[in-house]
Amino acid sequence: MTNPLLEDWTTPFGLPPFDRIRDEDFLPAVDAALDEARAAVAAVAASPEPPGFANTIEALDLADRRLDRVLGAFYALAGADSNEAREALMRDFAPKLSAYASEVVSNPALFARIDSLWQARDDLGLSAEQRRVLDLTHRNFLRAGARLEGDAADRLKEVKMRLSVLGTQFSQNLLADERDWFMPLAKADLEGLPDFVIEAARAAGEDKGAPGPVVTLNRSLIVPFLQFSPRRDLRRRAYEAWVARGENGGDTDNRAIAAEILSLREERARLLGYADFAAFKLETEMAGSADRVRDLLMRVWEPARRAALSDAARLEAMLRADGFDGPLEPWDWRFYAERRRKAEHDLDEAELKPFFQLDRMVEAAFACANRLFGLEFAPVDVPLYHPDCRAWNVTRNGAHVALFVGDYFARGSKRSGAWCSAMRSQQKLAGDIRPIVVNVCNFAKPPAGRAALLSYDDARTLFHEFGHALHQMLSDVTYQLISGTSVARDFVELPSQLYEHWLEVPEVLAEFATHAETGQPMPRDLIDRMLGASTFDQGFATVEFVASALVDLAFHEGAAPADPMQRQAEVLEALGMPRAIRMRHATPHFAHVFSGDGYSSGYYSYMWSEVMDADAFAAFEEAGDPFDPETAARLERFILSAGGSRPAEELYLDFRGRMPGVEALLKGRGLLGAA
Structure with missing residues (x-):
């Protein structure tokens, strides 16, 4: 039998042929793709031709295309529809892929070619995009240890390989606890x-x-x-x-894994010449340093904590009125907050939920993208990795833009949370390659024949992930290295958090927030009450987030803690964490930080981006129209289509003309008065 993963795919839109792929196809396909990529990289490094941008940087970009294609199919499955075979494959692939990446960056002949190009960068006649790709490639090699030699180079390979194994194990332990x-x-x-x-x-x-x-x-x-x-x-x-x-003892306990991850990250940073992992990680972000991150978080923490403590006193009084002695506990907060919202805003989740049908919210996200960017969405019947998935052909002026896949329902085989990924990223180097973009959520699946109903927070999550999808779909660059969401971590959440604002536009709610049984639109007074309560309980939401971000930062500054749980407790005590609020993500299930190093020392990124998203939507408000064509065109040109083609701060300045202050964030969360 032929392996469908290694064939030229003739499926619609170049999708992986999920209807033919078997789990046992992945291992030989990944091995074959790795062999092919290694041979291509070796050919670039050993080329007898003098190094040039095309025969070095572009050739390197193309070297692992088949590997990207196979892994795009595999990780779509492994994250959203796991099973024992796929979990075993993830454990097998993690060290293999880490070893391959280390081989590439530690190839002295290859780096010599890249370094010589970088040294001569001003004389190569490169376009601005090519110059950016060269700079990033050179920087990535340096940060991966290209200049290390001997024992240090060997140890760095071992550290990165072990980290890849531990991150996979952390994720699988968490999935097991959630599933069981x-x-x-x-x-x-x-x-x-x-x-x-x-x-x-x-x-x-x-x-x-x-x-x-x-x-x-x-x-x-x-x-x-x-x-x-x-x-x-x-x-x-x-x-x-x-x-x-993640902290139930036994085989799925993540506490020792977290400790080892932090120790290895510190070692990795010091091998590369950095004082600690936070310095290494933040060097390439907009924030630039731990001090700037802490400054932002603490400017938000103090007013948020004051608001939360005030709210806690009110909720505890309600608890006592119900005849319970003792303090307000974390399992009480949401119950009494919901009751308080009903009393103060004449609003409760049960009243709102019938108006937030999943299908109508998907339509709303599409309709906003149409009005802003001219995108059209047509459902298509194509083979996908799970029966719950749906797909749409995205076009503009009749031309294909992307394939969009929505996978919205929770199931035991899916890891928790919500995310956006690309099975294939946009690029032009290998032809006009259009992206295949996937939004994955974990909404409660309804009984057969009933509409799927979302909470307002669920609907915001849907819009958030679709904002990431737009960043991928509207990408318009030549090189995959800078495509779509390949930007600074504390910039990547700007498009997603910004897109949430369109859910709050009254005319969007009036059209798409229709009752699941009557079909009637949400009454205007209910819209007003809902939007009027938008800052309700923001002390709680802000405290649980900022506490997580500050613990993450503390983990990665200075020496790694031998006992992360003790360090977590020390940070929270120093902050004066309200006793009835817990971190949004405690260490043993902090997947953002420990399932990989994407958000390690970077969980603050959501709040850094929120400073910009509040200011960015204000640009539409200042234009007098949430769908202002000129502002939308600037947003697409300077943010959504640009990917990582320029530094994030430059892109934002071109869009907005200035950088914002924290006041817009505090105002948006209803905390400005508490400051």
């Missing part, structure tokens, strides 16, 4: 729960093979359960299981 735990609900346990929560619990029970409704650790189910269940004992049981992911 659920809490059955008897009939009496359903008291006080809205119908949408009960239906989601029943659907989750069917997925788990349970005889009745269950609560799982999926955020889209456990959060509304914590909001609405009057059973304090059940809320506590569910909450404690949720926050204990």
Whole structure:
């Protein structure tokens, strides 16, 4: 039998032929693609021709195209529809891919060619984009240890390989804890729960093979359960299981893994000549240093903490009024906050949820992209990796722009959270390659024949991930190295967080927030009440985020902590963390930081980007139209289509004309008065 992963794909849009791919195809395909990539890299390094941009930088860019294609298919499956075979493959691939990457950057002949080009960069007649690619390639090789020799070079390879193994293990342990735990609900346990929560619990029970409704650790189910269940004992049981992911002892405990990861990251940074991992990681970000990160976070922390403590006092009074002694606990906060929102804003989740149908919110995201950028979305029937997935052909003026895939429902085989990835990135070097972009979410799946209902936060998540998708789909560069979301980590969240603002546009809600049963649009007074409550409970949301970001930063400054849990506790105590609020991501399930080093020492990035996204949407408000064509064209030109073709700060300055201050963020979160 031929291996479909190694064939030339004739599928629509060049999709992987998921209907023909078997798990056992991946290992030989990856091995063959690695052999091919190694041979191509060796040919570049050994070329008898003098180094030039085309025969070195461009040739290197093209060397691993088949490997990218195979891995694009594999990781789409492994992240969103895992099984034992795919988890084993991930464990197998991690050290292989790390070894290959180390071989490339430690090839002295290859780096000599790159370095000679970089030394002569002003005399090569390069375009601005080519110059940027050369600069980034040279920098990436240096930061990967290209100048190291002997024992130091060998040790760096070992460290990076071990880190790749540990990151995979951390992710799989977390998935196992999330997959294995659920809490059955008897009939009496359903008291006080809205119908949408009960239906989601029943659907989750069917997925788990349970005889009745269950609560799982999926955020889209456990959060509304914590909001609405009057059973304090059940809320506590569910909450404690949720926050204990990764620290339950046994084979899936992540605490020792986190400690080893931090130690190896410190060693990696010091081998490369940096004082610590934070200095290494932040060198290439907009923030530039840990001091600037801490300054931003602390300017937000103090007003957020004051607001949270004030809110906690009110919620604790409500707890006491219900006859409970003792302090407000973390499993109480969402329940009493929801009750308070109902009292103060005449608003509750059960009233809102029927207006946020998944299909209508997808339509809303598409419609905004059409008005802003002229994109059209047509559903297509193509082979995908799971029956829950859907696909759309994205066009503009009749020309194909991208294939967009939506995978929206939670399942036991999918890791938690929401993300955007590209099975194939946009580039022009190998022809006009258009992207295949995937949005993955974990919304509660409804019973057959019922509409999938989202919370308002779920709908924001959908818009957020679609903002990332637009960054990929509208990319217009030549080189994959700078395509789409290949930008500074603290800039990558700008397009996603900015796009969330269009969900709040009243005319968008009036058109697309329609009732699941009556079809009627959301009444204007309900829209006003919902938007009026947009800053409600932001002290809580901001504290749980900023605490996580500050712990992440502390982990990577100076010497790595021998006991990360103790270091976490010390940081939170020094901050005066309110006792009824926990970190959004405690260390043993902090996948952003420990499943790879993408957000390590960089979880702050969401807030750094939020400073810009509040200011960027203000550009549309200043134009008097949330769909102002001229502002939208600038956004596409300088942000969405530019990828990493220039430094992030330059791109933002070209779009907006200035850099924003933190005041827009505080105002957007309702915390400006608390400052």
